[in-house]
Amino acid sequence: MQKVKLFMGSATTDGLSELEKSINDWIEKEKVEIKNISSSVRLIPSGERESLTAEIVDQLLISVTYETK
Numbered sequence: 145m146q147k148v149k150l151f152m153g154s155a156t157t158d159g160l161s162e163l164e165k166s167i168n169d170w171i172e173k174e175k176v177e178i179k180n181i182s183s184s185v186r187l188i189p190s191g192e193r194e195s196l197t198a199e200i201v202d203q204l205l206i207s208v209t210y211e212t213k
Contacts, residue, residue: 145208145211146209146211147186147209147210147211147212148207148208148210149170149202149208149210150205150206150207150208151163151166151170151203151205151206151208152203152204152205152206153203153204154158154165154201154203154204155169155185155201155202155204156191156203159204161199162203165189166170167206167208168197168212174212175212175213176208176210176211176212176213177210177211177212177213178208178209178210179209179210179211180208181206181207181208182206182207183205183206183207184204184205184207185203185204185205186203186204186205187202188194188200188201188202188203191211197198
């Protein structure tokens with residue numbers, strides 16, 4: 145039976161690195177077989193990028209369709 149797992153992270157160099165590490169760790173831990181991967185980017189309008197504490201960055205959403213081995 146195929147399942148779907150979602151991962152989300154900031155669309156920055158550091159965010160992509162952290163996202164890749166978390167996906168790879170999950171694959172190794174759960175021993176899954178990847179069937180499909182899709183990605184989407186949530187772009188933050190420039191007028192909404194700054195909050196009271198930090199800059200809000202674009203978000204990357206990764207959808208992984210998989211089966212467990």
